[in-house]
Each structure stands twice: as C-alpha cells, then as structure tokens.
Amino acid sequence: MSSYHYKTTSPSAMAAVSDWETKKADFDAKREKLKNVFGGPGSPMYSGSDSYVGGVKISDSRDLDVHWRRPDEYGYRALQHAAKPEKGATKEARAAYKAEHERLTALWQEHCPERISKDDVWKALGADSGSVWLSGGVFFKHEGAIYLNLGFQLKEDGEHIDSATEIVASEFEAARQLVLNRRKAA
Numbered sequence: 001m002s003s004y005h006y007k008t009t010s011p012s013a014m015a016a017v018s019d020w021e022t023k024k025a026d027f028d029a030k031r032e033k034l035k036n037v038f039g040g041p042g043s044p045m046y047s048g049s050d051s052y053v054g055g056v057k058i059s060d061s062r063d064l065d066v067h068w069r070r071p072d073e074y075g076y077r078a079l080q081h082a083a084k085p086e087k088g089a090t091k092e093a094r095a096a097y098k099a100e101h102e103r104l105t106a107l108w109q110e111h112c113p114e115r116i117s118k119d120d121v122w123k124a125l126g127a128d129s130g131s132v133w134l135s136g137g138v139f140f141k142h143e144g145a146i147y148l149n150l151g152f153q154l155k156e157d158g159e160h161i162d163s164a165t166e167i168v169a170s171e172f173e174a175a176r177q178l179v180l181n182r183r184k185a186a
Helices: 011-036 062-066 091-111 120-126 130-136 169-185
Strands: 004-008 045-047 051-054 136-144 145-150 166-167
Touching: 004 169, 011 091, 011 120, 011 136, 011 145, 045 120, 045 169, 120 136, 130 136, 130 145, 136 169, 166 169
Parallel strands: none
Antiparallel strands: 004 145, 004 166, 045 051, 136 145
16 A cells, blocks of 8 residues: 655644644543543543543452443443343342442543544545545644645645645654654653
C-alpha cells in the first residue's frame, strides 16, 4: 500500500487538530476519573475512529458479578444491562439488587464520557473519512505544523487539506520520533 506524507501550517488545520486534542484530553481525564466513582479507571476502547469507555478496572471478585460482567483479558468489567442475582435470592434481595443496579446505572450515565470520533477532525481537515477508513491516515501536531501520513494522495480537484504540501517520509518520521520521545519523557 502506498503512503503519502504531508505537512500544513494552515490555521484551520491547526485549529481542527487542537480542538481534537482538547476533546481527547477531556475524554481521557473523565475516563480516568471513573476510579473516583467506581474504584477503577475506565477502559480506553477504540472502534474504527471512535474512542469510548467499555468498562472499568475493578476487582474480579465474584461478589460483583451481580452488576458487572466478568473481567475481560485486560481486567476491565462492563456494567450489566440489569442485575443478575444468584439463584435462590429472596424477593427482598432481588429488590435490593435492582435498586443498587439502578444507582450504578445512573452513576455510569452521569460520569462516563460520551463516545468521541476522530471522523470529526478528518472532516474539519478536509479529508473524507471514508478514504481514511479505506486507506488509512494519521496526523499529529509538531512545532506549529500538522503532519499527515495518508494511504491516499491528496488532489487539488478532489480531497484537499488546506495548504498541505507533500513531504518526504524521512521528514515525517523525524518529526514523529521527536513527538514520541517527548511523550515518553513526560
């Protein structure tokens, strides 16, 4: 598959990526704050270009199975749709489980961050999210520029990202390494 590298300093592109970074940072902060509500951080889940929370990292105790699914391979548990009391639970116990589950569901709805989509930033940049889905694409901000690696070529009469100029892969990789090293150091 071909790979095309671009760079732009367009104010609209910078604003689109800055907005995405703010939205993603807010999402991640809310995801982490779930530990204050449920005792563990939310899972960083991805589906296509969407980010969402699928569960929280809490104890794998069987006592929690009434309200939570068993932990996944990473230790995250998703809230059940309804309480699942053990066999033989009394009517009173079932009513208590139901009330507790309604409380947990309300907390989840109040504190769990909404799903966010990177499709929004691709659209704001001027790229068709369908092309990104089919051919791939990544972007990042570095020293006043947006760097893009796309699996498709931008064309003046087709898809167009404001003021994007094609660059060599080595320039893209050098900027990418600097960004990655800065993240590791942080």
